[in-house]
Amino acid sequence: MDATLRDGMRAALPLLLPTLLIGVSFGVAARSLGWGVAEPIVMSIVVFSGSAQFASTGVLAAGGGLGAAIGAATLANLRFLPLGLLTAPATRGNAVQRAFEGQLTVDASVILATDEHGNVSRGLFIGATIAQAACWIGGTALGAAVDLGSDGSEIGIDVIFPAFFLYLLFAEAHGGAHPYRVAAGGALIAFVLIPLTPAGIPVVAATLAAVLGMGRRR
Numbered sequence: 001m002d003a004t005l006r007d008g009m010r011a012a013l014p015l016l017l018p019t020l021l022i023g024v025s026f027g028v029a030a031r032s033l034g035w036g037v038a039e040p041i042v043m044s045i046v047v048f049s050g051s052a053q054f055a056s057t058g059v060l061a062a063g064g065g066l067g068a069a070i071g072a073a074t075l076a077n078l079r080f081l082p083l084g085l086l087t088a089p090a091t092r093g094n095a096v097q098r099a100f101e102g103q104l105t106v107d108a109s110v111i112l113a114t115d116e117h118g119n120v121s122r123g124l125f126i127g128a129t130i131a132q133a134a135c136w137i138g139g140t141a142l143g144a145a146v147d148l149g150s151d152g153s154e155i156g157i158d159v160i161f162p163a164f165f166l167y168l169l170f171a172e173a174h175g176g177a178h179p180y181r182v183a184a185g186g187a188l189i190a191f192v193l194i195p196l197t198p199a200g201i202p203v204v205a206a207t208l209a210a211v212l213g214m215g216r217r218r
Contacts, residue, residue: 008127011112019108019132022050023139029057030144037144044140048103048133051076083110090122104129 003011023044030040047053052073059069087105090113091098106129113124186206193202 003121003123003127005123005127005130008109008113008121008124008129009131010127011124012108012128012131015108015128015132016135020135020139020142023136023141024143024146025139026050026053026057027140027143028146029054029061030140033057033060035144037141040144041137041141044137047073048136049073049077049080049106050136079107080105083107086110086114086118087120087125090120090125092122101126104133106132108132 026044027040030043031037043053055072055076056069059072060066064072083105084102087102087110088098091101093101104126109125109128109132110120112128113121115121190202190206193205197205
């Protein structure tokens with residue numbers, strides 16, 4: 001019997017506080033750029049992607065234009081193409097409903113819902129995303145309303161987002177040294193490209209390590 005939405009929400013419980021805090025950090029970052037309260041909340045609802053939202057605000061904070069910010073966000077989200085192909089069999093209904101459910105694809109939910117054979121549980125996938133979405137949007141609203149401005153970096157709120165992905169990395173990296181070698185390769189690629197390319201490109205290029213790693217395991 002497939003897991004229920006409640007099972008997915010329960011499975012996401014360890015992720016809810018970090019997701020809430022990351023949402024707060026995005027709300028704070030957006031307000032530090034001069035945005036109002038509504039803009040970051042709407043972006044979190046429509047875009048619903050921490051990596052894309054932080055990539056775009058990072059470009060804007062560095063003085064980049066709107067086109068560069070959108071381009072960085074798009075590059076950061078290219079990983080959802082293969083993730084979408086993975087979760088597609090778990091969606092149901094007509095084309096519109098399946099397209100909407102496809103928008104619920106987020107990294108942590110895919111990790112939680114995918115078994116060792118590559119099959120995605122619909123209940124875990126959608127339930128985990130619903131729970132995280134509530135915390136992400138709520139956290140963004142809280143951060144935007146508090147408006148710490150430049151004080152956010154002084155209390156360390158800017159490190160929450162990378163710390164969360166480090167948690168996901170160590171939670172997923174099991175089964176010997178191979179996952180750690182892939183992670184180290186991706187980190188090296190990103191480190192080399194950060195000073196040479198626009199924001200967003202290092203993240204996408206780093207996935208090359210995972211592609212090469214899959215090939216070697218086969």
